[in-house]
Amino acid sequence: MINDKEIVLTEVMNHEYSTLLRTAQSYVKDVMIAEDMVQEAFLKAYEKFDSFQQGNSLRAWVFRIMINQCKDYLRSYTYRKVSPWEDQWLHVVQADQQNPLAIMVEKEDNEMIHEAIGLLQPNYHEAVQLYYFKELSVKQMSSALHMNENTLKTRMKRARDHLGQCLSTHKEKVYSA
Incomplete structure (x- = not known):
């Protein structure tokens, strides 16, 4: 039953x-x-x-x-x-109606973002994952992690700042090469 x-x-x-x-x-x-x-x-x-x-x-x-x-x-x-x-053989790319160049650019951007997120400190990584990918509110994250909401907000701000810095540095390298 x-x-x-x-x-x-x-x-x-x-x-x-x-x-x-x-x-x-x-x-x-x-x-x-x-x-x-x-x-x-x-x-x-x-x-x-x-x-x-x-x-x-x-x-x-x-x-x-x-x-x-x-x-x-x-x-x-x-x-x-x-x-x-x-x-690697498990990763299958599904083609859609976009042109191949747009698909490649989108894939590279996504890989770059995920790589940058993977390089975050564990505390920042966890906050980004829960907020952006799991779509938990700060209050839900606070109860799940047993942490003050303001601490989580600070971690999110620092994670966003770090990601922005990493992504802008990467784009500068790509365009200067």
């Missing part, structure tokens, strides 16, 4: 799986391991569902579990001693 927690978690999984996967991949830098992190996060959410405090955002709670799962993995012996397999 399906109970309420299965229904609620299934709904979160159906709506948030792709964003959870992208976030996990930004942490662990490997698609297959990211899939494992998301699956383990849902298993842990299922097991610990009774400890979820009503009134809080379930979505933010699941993201917090997944982020902690990724951090634990990055601290683990397995990650530090085994080099991950590069799964």
